[in-house]
Every structure is written in structure tokens, then in C-alpha cells.
Amino acid sequence: MTRTVPPSSEPEATSATEPKDVAPAVALRTGTSDVRTLITSNLRQSGIYVAFVVIVALFAVLTDGTSLSPGNVTNIVLQYSYILILAIGMVIVIIAGHIDLSVGSVVALTGAVSAVLVIREGMPWWVGALAAIGVGLVIGAWHGFWVAYVGIPAFIVTLAGMLLFRGLTLQVLGNVSLSPFPREYGKIASGFLNGLLGGNGYDAFTLLIGAVAVAGYAVSNWRTRTARIKYQQPVESFPLFVAKIVLVGAVVMAFAWQLAHARGLPIVLIILAVLILAYGVITKRTVFGRQVYAIGGNLAAATLSGVKVRAVNFWIFVNMGFLAAIAGIVFSARSNGAQPSAGNMFELDAIAAAFIGGAAVTGGVGTVVGAMVGGLIMAVMSNGMQLMGVDQSIQSVVKGLVLLLAVAFDVYNKRRAGSSR
Amino acid sequence: MDDHILQMRSITKTFPGVKALENVTLAVRRGEIHAICGENGAGKSTLMKVLSGVYPTGSYEGEIVFDGQPVTFNGIRDSEHVGIVIIHQELALVPYLSIAENIFLGNERRGRGRLIDWNRANAEAGELLRSVGLDENPVTPVGQLGVGKQQLVEIAKALSKDVRLLILDEPTAALNDTDSAHLLDLLRRLRDRGITCIMISHKLNEITAVADNVTVIRDGRTVETLSLHAGEVTQDRIIRGMVGRDLESYYPDRESHPGEEVLRVEDWTVWHPTQDRKVVDGASLTVRAGEVVGIAGLMGAGRTELAMSVFGRAYGRNISGRMFLHGKEIRPRNVADAIEAGIAYATEDRKHYGLNLIEDIRRNVSAAALGKLASNGFVNGNEEVKVAEGYRRDMNIKAPSVLSVVGKLSGGNQQKVVLSKWLYTDPEVLILDEPTRGIDVGAKYEIYTIINRLVAAGKAVLVISSELPELLGICDRIYTLSAGRITGQVPIAQATQEKLMQLMTKEKEVAA
Numbered sequence: 001m002t003r004t005v006p007p008s009s010e011p012e013a014t015s016a017t018e019p020k021d022v023a024p025a026v027a028l029r030t031g032t033s034d035v036r037t038l039i040t041s042n043l044r045q046s047g048i049y050v051a052f053v054v055i056v057a058l059f060a061v062l063t064d065g066t067s068l069s070p071g072n073v074t075n076i077v078l079q080y081s082y083i084l085i086l087a088i089g090m091v092i093v094i095i096a097g098h099i100d101l102s103v104g105s106v107v108a109l110t111g112a113v114s115a116v117l118v119i120r121e122g123m124p125w126w127v128g129a130l131a132a133i134g135v136g137l138v139i140g141a142w143h144g145f146w147v148a149y150v151g152i153p154a155f156i157v158t159l160a161g162m163l164l165f166r167g168l169t170l171q172v173l174g175n176v177s178l179s180p181f182p183r184e185y186g187k188i189a190s191g192f193l194n195g196l197l198g199g200n201g202y203d204a205f206t207l208l209i210g211a212v213a214v215a216g217y218a219v220s221n222w223r224t225r226t227a228r229i230k231y232q233q234p235v236e237s238f239p240l241f242v243a244k245i246v247l248v249g250a251v252v253m254a255f256a257w258q259l260a261h262a263r264g265l266p267i268v269l270i271i272l273a274v275l276i277l278a279y280g281v282i283t284k285r286t287v288f289g290r291q292v293y294a295i296g297g298n299l300a301a302a303t304l305s306g307v308k309v310r311a312v313n314f315w316i317f318v319n320m321g322f323l324a325a326i327a328g329i330v331f332s333a334r335s336n337g338a339q340p341s342a343g344n345m346f347e348l349d350a351i352a353a354a355f356i357g358g359a360a361v362t363g364g365v366g367t368v369v370g371a372m373v374g375g376l377i378m379a380v381m382s383n384g385m386q387l388m389g390v391d392q393s394i395q396s397v398v399k400g401l402v403l404l405l406a407v408a409f410d411v412y413n414k415r416r417a418g419s420s421r
Numbered sequence: 422m423d424d425h426i427l428q429m430r431s432i433t434k435t436f437p438g439v440k441a442l443e444n445v446t447l448a449v450r451r452g453e454i455h456a457i458c459g460e461n462g463a464g465k466s467t468l469m470k471v472l473s474g475v476y477p478t479g480s481y482e483g484e485i486v487f488d489g490q491p492v493t494f495n496g497i498r499d500s501e502h503v504g505i506v507i508i509h510q511e512l513a514l515v516p517y518l519s520i521a522e523n524i525f526l527g528n529e530r531r532g533r534g535r536l537i538d539w540n541r542a543n544a545e546a547g548e549l550l551r552s553v554g555l556d557e558n559p560v561t562p563v564g565q566l567g568v569g570k571q572q573l574v575e576i577a578k579a580l581s582k583d584v585r586l587l588i589l590d591e592p593t594a595a596l597n598d599t600d601s602a603h604l605l606d607l608l609r610r611l612r613d614r615g616i617t618c619i620m621i622s623h624k625l626n627e628i629t630a631v632a633d634n635v636t637v638i639r640d641g642r643t644v645e646t647l648s649l650h651a652g653e654v655t656q657d658r659i660i661r662g663m664v665g666r667d668l669e670s671y672y673p674d675r676e677s678h679p680g681e682e683v684l685r686v687e688d689w690t691v692w693h694p695t696q697d698r699k700v701v702d703g704a705s706l707t708v709r710a711g712e713v714v715g716i717a718g719l720m721g722a723g724r725t726e727l728a729m730s731v732f733g734r735a736y737g738r739n740i741s742g743r744m745f746l747h748g749k750e751i752r753p754r755n756v757a758d759a760i761e762a763g764i765a766y767a768t769e770d771r772k773h774y775g776l777n778l779i780e781d782i783r784r785n786v787s788a789a790a791l792g793k794l795a796s797n798g799f800v801n802g803n804e805e806v807k808v809a810e811g812y813r814r815d816m817n818i819k820a821p822s823v824l825s826v827v828g829k830l831s832g833g834n835q836q837k838v839v840l841s842k843w844l845y846t847d848p849e850v851l852i853l854d855e856p857t858r859g860i861d862v863g864a865k866y867e868i869y870t871i872i873n874r875l876v877a878a879g880k881a882v883l884v885i886s887s888e889l890p891e892l893l894g895i896c897d898r899i900y901t902l903s904a905g906r907i908t909g910q911v912p913i914a915q916a917t918q919e920k921l922m923q924l925m926t927k928e929k930e931v932a933a
Contacts, residue, residue, distance in 0.1 A: 231803040234822075286798045287791045294788055297777035304735060304766065304774050305789040305842070306757040364779050 047409060048358055048373050055377055059384030067384050070262035073255065078190060078334065080379035081268045082107070082327040084372055086350035087357075088279050089323035091371035094354045095283075096316050097296040097363030098147065098154035102139075102161030103324045103350055107343030108169040110136050110328030115178040115338030118185055125185040132332075133325045139165060140321020144314035154317075162347070170340050179337025187267060189334035194264025202257075203264040210256025213273075214249040221245060268330055275326070279368045292316060296363030352399070353378055356406040377402070425486075426451040426617050427586060432471055432483035441467045442481070442641045449586070449634075454608055454618045456632035458625070459663055460889070464641040465621045469588055473507040474500040487586075504585030508575045510594060516564030521546035523563050524578045549577040553607055568696060569600025576607065587611065588619045593627060594721040597698050605631045623719040625656040625926045637662035656926065657919065664889065664918035671866055672894030675873045679897060680710035682748065683881035684764075684850045689742035691723075691730040691905075700726040700737060702905040708850060708881040713872060715892035716885045717921050718902035724885045725769055727902065728852045732766035733759030746849060760789060763849035767839050769858060769885070771832075775839045778828030782820060783809040785827050785838050790846040812841035817867060833864025840871060851875060854885045869895055889918045901925045 059067045066072060086103050093100045113135050114128035139161070146157040180186075197204035221241070228235050235241070259265060283289040291312045294302040303309050327346070332338050357374030359366030378399060385395045427449040434442040442464050449455045459465050470476050472485065474494030485492050487503055494500045497507075514523050521543045530545060532538030546559035555573040563571060572592060579587050589608075593601040601624075608618050608631055622628055628635055629649060637644040637659060644662045647654045684707065691701040701723045708714045718724045729736035731744065733756035744751050746762055753759035759766075768774040776785050786809040787794055794805050809823040816837040820830055827838055836856065843851060853872070857865040872895060876882055886892050892899050899916055901909040901924035909924035 227803050231807055233803070233806055281799075285800055285802065287795045287800060288798065290784070290787075290791055290800060293780070293784070294777055297779050298773075300774045301777055302788070304732075304756060304768060306733075306755075306760040307788075308755070308757060364777065 047413070048356070048370055048377075048406075051406075052373050052377050052380075055380055055384075059380060059387075063384060063387045066387055067380070068258070070258040070260075072383065072387070073258040074262040074266065076376075076379050076383050077259075077266050077269050077272075079383065080375065081189070081266075081272050082331045082334070083346060083349045083353065083379070084272055084375045085275060085323055085327040085330065086346055087353035087371040087375045088275055088368055089320040090347075090350040091354040091357065091359050091366045091368055092279070092283065092292060093154070093316055093320050094351070094359045094361075095296045095363060095366040096292045096313060097299065098313070098316070099351065100143070100154065100158045100317070100320050101347050102143065102158040102165060103320065103327070104343040104346035104348075105162045105165035105169065106136060106139050106321065106324035107328040107331055107346055108338075108340070109139070109165045109172065110325040111332030111342055112169045112172045112178070112338040112340075114185075114329060114332055115181070116172055118181060119178045119337070125182060125188075128185065129188070129329050132329050133322065136321040136323075136325025136328065137318060138321070139324070140318035141314070143321065144317035147317060148310040148313035169342075173338060173340050175340060177337055177339045179335075181333060181336055186333050186336055188271075189268050189330045191267040192264040193267060193270070202260040204260070206260040206265040207253075207256050209265055210253050210260075213256075214252050217248060217252070218245050268334075271326070271330070275323070276368060276372060283368055288312065288315070293364055296365070298364070349375070349378060352403045355410075356403060358410060360410070361407070374406070377406075424451045425449060426488055427472075427619075428484075428486040429468070429472065430484045430486070432468065432481055432485075434467055434471055434476060434481040440641055442471070445483075445638065445641070445643050447636055447643065448646070449617060449619060452612060452615050452617055453633040454612055454620060454631050456628040456635040457619060457621045457638060458623065458628060458635060458659060459638035460887070463638045463663075465638055466590060467641075468638065469507055469590060469619070469621065472500070473497055473505060473588065501582055504583055505588065506579040506582055506584040506586070507588040508572075508579060508590065508592065510591040512568070512571050512575055514563045514571055514574060517562055519560045519562055520550065520557060520566075520574055520577075521559035523574060524549060524559075524581050526578075528582060545581070546577070549580050550574075552580060553577045554603070554610075567600070568595045569597070569603065572596065572600070572604060573607070576611075584616060586617045586619065588621075590621045591623065591720065592620065593622065593624060601627065623721075623926070625659055628659070629654070629656060635659060639663060657923065660919050660922040660926075664922055672891075673866065673870050673873055675876070675895075677712070677897050679712040680879065682707050683710050683746065684708045684883070685745040685748075686731060687743045687745070689727065689731070689744075690740070691726055691737035692739040694736070694738050700905050701730065704742075704902070704905070704907045706883075706900055706907065706910075708883050710879045710881050711876045712898065713876055713882045713884060713896045715896035715899035716883065716902055717889060717892055717899055717925055718885075719925055720887070722902045722925070723905040724902055725854055726905075728766055728854055728883070728885060731759075732756060732764055732852065735759075735766070760846050760848075763847070764852070765789075765843035765846055765848035765850070766852040767836075767843050767854060767856060769855035771835055771839050775842075776827050776835060779826065781824045781826055782813060782818065782830075782838055783823040786812055786823075786841045786845055789842050793845070808845060809841075812845065816841055816871065831860075831864075833860035833867070836860055836864070836868060837871075840868070844875075848880070850881045850883065852883045852885070855887065856884060857886070857888075857891060865891075889921055892916075892921070893918065901927075903927050 056068070086107070090100060090103065110132035114132040117123045117131050118125055118128035143154070143157050143161055146152045147154045194203040194205060197208065225235050225241060236244070283292065291302065291307045294305065294307055295309055295312060299309065328343070331342060335342065353375035354366060354371045355361070355374070356377055357366065357370030357372065359371065381399065381402065382395060385398065425448050427447070429445065429447040432442050432445040433440070445464065445468055447468070457465050457468070471481050474496050477495040478493035487505070492503060515526065518526070524546050525542050529537050530542040532541065543559045550557060550559065553573045553576050555570055555577065557566065557570065563574060566574065576587070592604055596604065605627060608620065611618060620628070620632065632649050634646055634648050635654070636646045639662070647658065647662070687705045689701055689704045690699060692698070693700050704727055706714070716724050716727070726736050730740050733753040734740055735756055751762050753762050753764070772778060777788065783806055787805050791800060794800050794808070806823060812818070813820065813823050818834050818837045818841070820834060827835060830838065856868050856872070860868070872882055872884070884892065884896060893913070893916055897913055899911050899913065899921060900907050901911070901921055903925050908927045911920060911924070
């Protein structure tokens with residue numbers, strides 16, 4: 001019985017290569033994979049890390065090392081933390097196949113609400129912060145409602161939100177800037193934890209936290225590794241495993257060392273680290289996170305697998321509102337006030353960070369860590385060019401090209417992977 | 422008198438690994454309605470694609486003679502140039518453009534300065550509409566018309582191209598009875614005007630009602646051409662031509678021990694999500710434990726719609742009827758409820774509805790039952806790999822590891838991933854929609870073996886298939902579905918392809 005098979009269904013195409021594919025699988029399962037497979041299989045991700053290292057090195061050379069000086073490293077953290085916070089939420093939105101153009105306006109509005117309460121009404125700093133978060137959650141729910149339950153594309157909903165919340169910011173502020181915040185509020189963005197263990201020309205506490213972070217990284221990696229071995233899954237060879245931890249540890253300690261020799265551990269860095277860790281776990285390990293990837297990967301298949309797509313989409317936007325509020329608080333604290341034009345174009349930086357970090361325009365792909373590296377690439381570039389005194393206009397041109405090239409690289413990789421595997 | 426407008430001689434078309442057409446011959450007389458029928462996948466559409474130039478000259482063997490001249494087509498434009506127009510089953514109209522704009526799309530009526538002369542276009546469109554009996558304003562957007570009227574617009578569009586041979590692929594598949602009758606009437610009037618029609622159809626009652634001759638195609642070969650004028654050729658005669666082949670014995674043996682009833686659906690009615698018609702009409706069926714029950718029906722009969730609406734209302738609107746699982750009424754309102762209740766539905770279109778192609782085997786296997794792997798909302802990734810690995814071994818999924826991306830697997834292996842996903846939800850009832858579509862013979866056998874293992878373990882399995890031999894090979898009982906209604910229930914001992922085909926094509930008679 002022969003059947004006519006349409007040419008597109010390619011019943012034979014892949015099965016022909018199967019015997020060849022099975023062989024390396026055996027090698028994989030017996031324990032270790034070599035460096036080359038590790039790198040090629042993670043090219044999407046590792047490409048970003050390599051690019052990051054190259055850009056850091058490039059600007060270190062171009063600025064005669066100034067860009068890596070203790071003071072400047074601290075500056076980068078303080079200056080770009082709010083973009084990174086936004087990028088965490090944005091990458092989740094993008095993985096699910098949406099986009100959020102409103103976050104800049106939401107940053108402005110949440111900061112403005114907080115400023116009105118704290119500066120104009122004289123309330124304590126935490127009331128302002130809580131109110132900002134409340135506003136962020138409501139805005140997120142608003143977007144989520146229209147996207148998930150009414151079914152309007154997020155591009156439209158958040159484009160409307162961008163205008164809407166910018167307008168409300170002007171209303172709340174009465175078209176004028178408010179400043180300054182009390183000292184405690186400002187600490188959220190420019191405060192430091194230091195001197196807790198005494199100063200010897202450097203902050204020992206910062207180094208201690210750095211060491212704790214490295215130890216935590218090593219332990220969690222070790223536990224993952226032993227669990228994988230218990231489940232008889234492939235793991236990288238032991239020397240490679242150690243090398244990876246030593247490398248990460250060295251980078252973290254060098255970073256901590258620089259911070260320790262400047263002003264110590266920025267509070268905002270702690271906020272950021274907690275968020276990255278939490279959302280890293282949420283996206284990778286929770287049912288919710290997995291459903292986000294499922295929706296972005298194939299909406300119809302996710303629906304037919306029992307994923308409650310509407311609810312998931314709704315909470316994705318609520319979460320984005322929450323993170324935009326955090327970013328709003330940090331930004332208002334850093335700029336020590338609220339301005340009607342605050343947060344302008346932040347959405348584009350956050351979106352760029354997610355895409356440079358390997359997220360796919362079509363959804364279903366992306367990681368929080370990738371988005372952070374993407375954001376850092378943008379941060380290091382902007383900062384480096386500022387140090388070099390490059391004109392704003394040129395900076396914009398360079399950033400635009402980097403975004404384009406990063407996504408082109410991604411598309412190229414995907415095509416290559418499609419043909420070789 | 423042999424005045425043939427079209428002769429296709431010894432057409433052979435091969436796709437990698439499959440011979441879709443072998444030595445097919447088709448002769449169509451001038452001014453007749455010529456029907457082509459055959460089972461799904463027999464090669465009808467491929468033949469029409471050869472004729473219309475979708476498959477250009479050179480990609481097949483054989484010769485096409487049109488109006489006495491050998492012709493070579495390198496695309497649809499070439500075939501349209503000589504007056505061959507094909508209207509596909511899925512209409513190719515742009516819903517937001519007006520009737521006139523659609524009719525002259527790609528063939529615009531230009532005035533001076535190469536600009537479109539809309540007055541002329543609308544006036545001509547109006548005439549064309551009158552000639553097909555459609556009373557609509559040419560400036561009405563096509564999206565506002567029903568499917569039946571859209572079909573007429575397609576025909577008007579064909580007429581605007583000075584059509585001499587009109588090919589209609591399943592023209593009435595999506596139409597209700599009134600619209601179908603109207604369309605068939607129009608075909609007769611076109612014939613009277615001298616336009617030759619080729620009509621591909623599953624609906625034998627329509628073929629016997631309007632066609633002059635019918636050519637039967639089976640497994641990529643011409644079986645016979647029958648004249649319908651003498652009035653001796655019955656629907657049964659055509660059916661015999663369509664199915665008359667040997668049943669090959671590649672269905673694994675199984676002893677049947679049906680247990681108690683697991684799923685009962687009563688008086689199930691489903692409306693089309695956007696159109697005003699019933700897709701499933703008062704269907705009732707039961708499936709017992711350890712039983713494989715088949716649903717046979719031609720394309721458009723409502724098979725998938727029935728299955729998906731039962732699966733947590735994933736299709737349709739105004740769904741009415743009752744469902745019982747182990748005798749207890751259930752009312753799943755969404756897919757999650759249905760899965761929870763113990764129903765699984767493996768889709769006919771695994772690439773679009775079944776799998777996340779950019780993810781790996783592991784993630785796809787766990788997708789419908791993540792809750793089983795999670796505590797407090799956290800997924801145990803290692804357990805997940807273990808589960809997937811288990812299914813990879815069990816189902817013999819040929820892939821380097823469970824971390825292989827599903828989009829790169831062959832059709833058969835993808836289907837095994839889909840089955841694994843649903844087995845992991847631990848269902849009571851599995852609905853398998855075209856479980857072996859587009860996969861090779863070896864993988865088919867494996868899928869049948871898996872189905873046998875499931876019923877041996879006491880599961881209830883409902884199989885939808887377009888391939889009658891497959892249903893006859895694996896089922897205990899077969900329901901036939903026609904135009905949304907269950908037209909019969911045949912125990913396997915009494916089932917033959919002819920009998921099923923009769924029930925599948927049983928509809929109200931069309932007025933001649």
C-alpha cells in the first residue's frame with residue numbers, strides 16, 4: 001500500500017542520519033563530553049559570553065584601563081541596574097512571544113507616585129516604595145487583562161500603555177519635577193554596605209560576600225552535578241567542571257575586589273542579584289516558567305497540552321509591572337527625584353538586552369542570564385564610549401549596529417544548526 | 422466521437438521515496454463534467470497540481486495534451502494562460518478585499534496611465550456575479566460572505582480569466598446542503614455554456630447527480646473511467662473501484678477482550694466556531710476498556726472536530742451533549758479539566774498542534790503532565806529526564822538523547838514523542854487522530870504495537886483515520902461519520918471497506 005506523501009512531510013530525510021547520530025549518544029551517556037561539544041552545543045549562549053569578554057577587553061584597552069577601575073565598575077552597576085531589572089521581566093515577556101513597549105512610562109509613573117507620597121506628602125520612604133509596587137502591579141494587571149483575556153496583541157496594548165502612563169505621569173507630577181528624596185530613599189540606588197568588617201583601604205565585607213557567592217555557586221553546581229550523576233545523565237568532565245567554577249569564581253572575586261576598593265557593596269547590586277537568582281529559578285525550574293516557554297514555542301500545542309494560556313499570559317504582564325515598579329523605585333532613587341520624562345526609551349534598552357542575550361523574536365527561546373549579559377554588553381559599551389568622550393549620536397549608531405549584528409548572529413546560528421544537525 | 426479537450430498520458434510523479442502517481446491516464450471530453458474520485462491520498466490532488474503547473478514540466482514524466490496541442494507548464498500562470506483554472510479546497514480569497522478586487526487580483530482591469538479602472542472592474546465583476554447567480558454588490562468585502570458564496574466568487578474569478586477547463590477540488594466539502602445544491606446547479610449551467618469541469622469529490626451522491634464521466638484513482642494509478650450516462654453505474658460500483666485492493670497484513674495480531682464501558686458521549690453537537698453550521702450533529706458513541714474503536718469519515722465529516730470538542734472543548738462553540746467516564750457524568754470545561762479527567766487527544770497535525778518543535782524530547786514528553794514532576798510548583802528536572810529517558814527506550818524513539826530537539830526527528834519518531842506525552846498523563850481514554858499520517862511503514866507497525874500494548878493494559882482507545890485498511894486492521898468496532906452525523910456502527914467481523922465507504926458517504930440525496 002503506497003501512500004502519496006506530500007513533499008513537505010519529509011518522512012525519510014532525518015531517519016537517514018540516525019545511525020550516525022546514535023554513536024555519539026553512547027559516548028555521551030558514559031559520562032563526559034569534550035570541550036568542543038560543550039561549546040558548540042551552547043554556541044547560542046557562549047557566543048554572547050565571548051562577545052561580552054571581547055567588548056570588556058576592547059574598552060579596557062581603548063580607555064587605558066579606566067573602564068575596569070574600581071570607581072567605574074561601581075558606576076556601571078549603579079547606572080544600569082534598572083535596565084537590567086527591566087530586562088529580567090522583558091525576557092520573560094519575549095519568551096512567551098509578546099513585547100512590552102510601556103516599561104519606560106511605567107518606570108516614570110511608579111517613580112512619580114513614590115515621589116509625590118514621599119517628597120510632597122512627607123511619608124516614610126517605604127510607603128512610597130510600596131505604593132510604587134502597588135501601581136506597577138495594577139498596570140501589569142491592566143496590560144495582562146487586555147492581552148490575555150481580550151486577545152489584543154501586546155504590541156498594541158503596551159503601545160497604548162506607553163502613551164497612557166506617560167500622560168498619567170505628567171498628571172501626577174503636575175508637569176514639574178519633584179526632588180529631592182530623603183537620604184534613606186536615595187540609599188536604595190546609591191547606598192553601600194561597607195565598613196561592617198572595618199576598612200583597610202578596602203572593604204572586607206564586600207570581599208566576604210563575593211566569597212560567599214562563589215562558594216554558593218560552587219556548592220549548587222556540585223549538587224546539580226551529583227544529582228545528574230545519580231540519574232545517570234551526561235556531565236562535563238571533572239577538570240572542565242573545576243575549570244568552570246574557578247573561572248567564574250575568579251571573575252566574581254575580581255569584580256568584588258574592584259568594588260571593595262571603591263565604595264563597597266552597592267545595595268542595588270544585592271537587589272539585582274536576588275532578582276536574577278529568583279527569576280533564574282522561576283524560568284528554569286518552576287511549572288510557571290516552563291509554561292512560558294511552552295506558550296512561546298508553540299501556542300497551539302501548549303493550549304492542547306492543558307496549559308492555561310490566558311492565566312499564564314496575565315501573570316507574565318503582572319510580573320513585568322512588578323519589575324517595572326522596582327526599576328522605577330531604583331531609578332527615582334538614583335536620580336533623586338521624579339521627572340516627567342523619566343525612563344524615556346528604557347523599554348528599547350530592555351528589549352535590546354533580551355535580544356542580544358539570545359531571546360528569539362518568534363518566542364520560546366531566551367534566558368534571564370542571557371538577557372543580563374546582553375544588558376551588560378550595552379552597559380559596558382555605553383559607559384566605555386562615554387569615558388572616551390564619544391558623541392551621543394555616534395553612541396546611538398554603535399548601539400543600533402550591535403543590536404542588529406547580535407540578532408543576525410543568532411539567525412545565522414539557527415540556520416547553521418538547522419542544516420548541520 | 423472523441424473530442425477530448427484534455428488528455429493526460431502516462432503521468433508518473435515521484436517524491437523522494439514515494440511514487441505518488443504511476444502511469445496515470447486521464448481523458449476529458451469537451452464540455453463535460455468529469456469527476457475524479459479516490460480515497461484520501463490516492464493521488465487526486467497531485468494529479469491536479471501536475472495539470473495546473475504547480476509541479477512544472479520536467480518534474481514528472483508523461484504528456485499533457487490540451488485542445489489537441491501538447492503543452493508544457495512551468496507555473497500556474499502558464500496553465501491559466503491556456504484557460505485551465507483550478508479552485509482549491511482551501512479558498513484563495515483575501516477576506517479584506519472586495520469581491521471585485523478579489524476577482525481581478527493579479528489580473529487587474531487597467532485604464533489609462535496604468536492605473537486601475539475601478540468603475541470598469543466593478544461593472545465587469547457585477548456581470549460575472551450575475552452569471553454565477555450571486556446577488557451581491559461587487560464592493561462587499563469577501564470576508565462578509567459565507568463559504569458557499571465565497572466559492573461562487575472563486576468561480577466568477579475563474580470565469581474572468583476566460584476559463585475553458587475549470588477544476589474544482591472538493592468544492593462542496595465545506596458547504597451545507599442548500600449551497601451544495603446551488604453549486605452543482607451552477608456547474609450544470611457552465612457545462613451548457615461550453616465550459617468543461619473537472620470535479621474532485623468524495624461525495625458520490627453528488628458525482629452521480631452531476632457528472633458525465635468519473636475516473637477512479639487508487640494508490641496513484643488510474644483504475645477505470647466509468648460513464649454515468651447509461652445510469653448503470655451506482656455509488657457502490659464506484660466504491661468498489663476506490664477500495665478494491667488487498668489488505669496487507671502488517672497489522673500486529675491482538676486478542677480482543679473488551680471490558681466495561683469507559684467513555685460514553687451522548688447526543689454531541691458542535692457548531693463551527695465562526696460559520697453558522699453544525700460540524701458535529703447529535704453524535705453518540707461509547708468506548709470500552711481494552712477496546713480500539715475507530716472513527717471513519719471522509720475529509721470534512723467532522724472527525725477531528727468531534728474529538729477536539731470532547732477534549733475539553735478545544736474546538737467549536739455551542740457544544741451540547743453529555744459525556745460519561747466510567748458511568749459518571751463529566752463536564753470538562755477546558756483542556757486541563759479533560760486531562761485531569763483522564764482523556765488524552767493526540768492531534769492529527771503534530772507539527773502545529775502537537776509538539777513544541779524548538780524544544781527537546783524531554784520537555785515535550787513532560788508538557789501535558791508537568792504537575793506530576795513538580796512539588797510546590799518546582800519541576801524536578803532530573804526526574805523529568807528519567808521519565809523521558811524511560812519513554813525513549815519504551816517507545817523506541819530513535820534520537821541521540823532525550824535532549825535532542827524534536828523538530829529534527831523523523832515523522833515516526835515525532836509521533837512517538839506525542840504518544841509518550843499523552844501516556845505520561847496516564848489517561849483512561851486515548852483519542853488518536855490520524856496516528857500514522859505521514860510516517861513510514863516500519864514506524865506505523867510500531868505505533869500499532871504501542872496501541873495494542875495500551876489496550877492490553879486496559880486503556881480505551883479511539884482511533885480516527887482516513888485509511889480504511891488501517892481501521893480494519895486495528896479496531897474492534899468502527900463508527901462511520903458523515904457530515905457530522907454518526908451514520909453507522911460496524912463490529913469488525915462485519916466490516917468491509919465497501920460497507921464503511923457506503924456509510925461514510927451516506928447523506929441526504931441531492932436533487933438531480
